[in-house]
Amino acid sequence: MAITRREMLSGIAKAGVPAAVAITVVAETHDEAPKVPSAAVGLLYDATLCIGCKACVAACAEANDTPPDTRGDSLHQSPSDLNDMTRNVIKLYKPADGSRFSYVKRQCMHCLDPACAAGCPFQALHKDPQTGVVSWTAEKCIGCRYCTITCPYHIPRFQWQGFNPRVTKCELCSGRLEKGLQPGCTSVCPTGAVKFGPRTVLLQEAKQRIQDHPKRYYQERVYGELDNGGTQALYLSAVPFENLGLPVLGTESVPARTLRWQRRFYQYFALPAVLYVGLVQVIRKSLKGHEHEMHEREKETGLRAQL
């Protein structure tokens, strides 16, 4: 009963470290930036043009067949944030020192590499390969709320009341898009603060606006061009994006940070399987030895021994 650890290690090694290493090496590294879907559509929101009329909030509820959320004062549709009845909301950033204020429209960013879809254990959140719209499927969702935890923008919202809870998030009015209509929010915006279109066109227009109006926009850049691996909702603002709830995430997407290692460790479940087979070998060997000893002890004492 000496060298047990060595036996374990050699058992694991014999069972297939070469195979596991091969799979780990062959596994794609996924370091390249996420691909933009071929027909990627998106939203361009310019916070300097928004007048905070909330027409888009009402239009969003209408387009999605949702009753208006009047829980605030039992009279007006006045959600304070996204919730189980609100896919789109206008919020106000107003610093106490009286410096520049700004409205912000919050809805799903439709990330090129969505963290919600990467985290969902049953693929209930799905990014459309053509349009890139991230949508939720009721038949696959188990209600674990991981999407609400993992989204860096805190967009999907869980329904806390009722026996059949749903996850509510902007799905870019994909039903209306199929009919050739615009999403609810962009169809009513009076100032053109939020526009709908192909992502490439919107990105070009945003850059043109930055060029036409030097010093108007924060950092002279479009939020969502590269942030979080790129998003399909693009933002322009005069105040820092962080203050509008758009955190600094870097150009690498949130899921890419973990997937780089997860793909290696869990590709085809190879490494766990190898570890398991190795452990089974060691346990079989030691159980055999223990059984032998047990029989000897039974012979010696005449009592039934338990293994």
Place this chain on the structure above:
Amino acid sequence: MSSAQATLIRGPKEMFGRWARAVPVFGFPVVTGQFLLLCGLILIAFVLTAYRELAGLGPVSGMNDAYGWGIWKTFNVMVLTALGSGAFAVGIAAWVFRRKRLHALMRMALLTSFLAYACGLLLLGIDAGRPWNFYWMVFPWKWNMHSPLAEVASACRSTR
């Protein structure tokens, strides 16, 4: 100590001997005051569970959009999984590192860990909002193997 127990166990050495030979060492009454108290607690829990399934998570748990998991998932994963992994640790010590004296513990350890994991799975059904969709678990190709949550779940399952 009841008289039945006194006649069964005549000292630690005797007790260990009987235990090691898988002779039941308990000779005490099962339906006691404590047992009934715990049964009452379980009954209350069943009523509350039914209320949670009908009314939703919000009214029972106090969770909201800011605290999407609260203490529920934390309790599920960090308490029940930790309790359940006791058998895993004992099994590694007994079977891999060959501590023979721990073999007698393995049945007890497997039972407790089975109970802890079974409770964990049941609690998952209460904690998840749409537990009827758990049937997707039967189809591995429907899993999202890159989900950290799925990996924790499969790791927990594989220790069983």
